[in-house]
Amino acid sequence: MTHVVCPGSFDPITNGHLDIIERASFLFDQVTVVVLINEAKQGLFTIDERIELIRESVKNVKNVTVDSYSGLLVDFCEQNSIHAIVKGLRAVSDFDYELQMAQMNGNLTGVDTVFIPTSPDYTFIASSLIKEVAKHGGEVTGLVPMNVLRALDARFGR
Numbered sequence: 495m496t497h498v499v500c501p502g503s504f505d506p507i508t509n510g511h512l513d514i515i516e517r518a519s520f521l522f523d524q525v526t527v528v529v530l531i532n533e534a535k536q537g538l539f540t541i542d543e544r545i546e547l548i549r550e551s552v553k554n555v556k557n558v559t560v561d562s563y564s565g566l567l568v569d570f571c572e573q574n575s576i577h578a579i580v581k582g583l584r585a586v587s588d589f590d591y592e593l594q595m596a597q598m599n600g601n602l603t604g605v606d607t608v609f610i611p612t613s614p615d616y617t618f619i620a621s622s623l624i625k626e627v628a629k630h631g632g633e634v635t636g637l638v639p640m641n642v643l644r645a646l647d648a649r650f651g652r
Contacts, residue, residue, distance in 0.1 A: 497524040498578045498608065501567050504529050505537040506642045507548050508624055510616035514582035517610055519555050526576065527552065531564035538625050538649060551639040568603040579607045584617045 500515050504527070518525045529544050539547065541562050552558045563570040567579065579599060581592050589609070596607035619637050628634050628646040635643060 495523040496578070497526070497574070497576050498522045498580045499567070499571060499574075499576050500525055500527045500580045501530050501570075502527075503532065503535075503537065503621065504544050504548055505539055505621050506544065506624065506638060506645065507551055508616070508619045508621055508638050508642075509636070510582065510584070510612055510619040511621075512551055512639065513613050513616050514580065514610050515552060515558060516555055518580045518608075519557050521608075522578075522580075523557060525555075525558045525580070526574065527558060527560045528567070528570060529560070529562040530567065531562055533564065539645065543645070547639075547642050547645060550641045566602070568599050568605050571605045572603055577605060579605060581607055581609055582612045583609050584612045584620075 498518060500518055502511065504511060515525060515527055527548055529541055529548070531541055537544070545560050545562060548560045552560070571577070571579065579596070581596070583589050583592060592607070592609065599605050599607060624634050624638055629650055634646065638646070
C-alpha cells in the first residue's frame with residue numbers, strides 16, 4: 495500500500511489544496527493531510543478548527559485522513575511508515591523552495607517528494623490571500639469550500 499502525506503498549515507484549506515489532495519487520492523492508496531504546527535505563528539483558525547474544516551472538506555474522499563504534527567515532517571513520516579510527501583506547485587517560485595525542502599527531507603531520512611502541478615484554475619490561490627480578501631469583505635466564493643466560506647464569514651463577523 496502506498497501511503498503519502500500532504501503537509502501544510504491549511505489556514506484555511508482552499509480549493510487549490512483540495513485539488514492537490516483529491517488528485518493525490520487517485521494516485522496513492524492512502525493520503526494523510528497533516529496540519530503542521532508552527533508555534534511561532536498565530537493562525538486565523540486554531541489547529542483543531544483547521545482539522546475540522548479539512549475533514550469536512552474531504553469527507554467524500556474515502557482514502558484521505560487528517561492529522562496534525564509539531565516537529566519535522568520527516569519524523570511524522572517515519573513514525574507513520576510514510577515514504578513520500580506530496581506537494582502542490584503553483585509557480586516556479588514554489589519549485590525553488592520546495593525542491594530545497596525535498597532534497598533536505600530526502601537527505602535526512604530518504605523520504606521522497608512528489609510534486610503535483612496545481613490546476614490552472616487555482617494557481618493564484620493562497621491561504622494568505624484568501625484571508626486578506628475575506629477580512630476586507632472581498633468575495634472568495636469558489637476559491638474555498640463552502641464550509642470554509644462560512645467559517646471565514648463567521649470569523650470576520652458577516
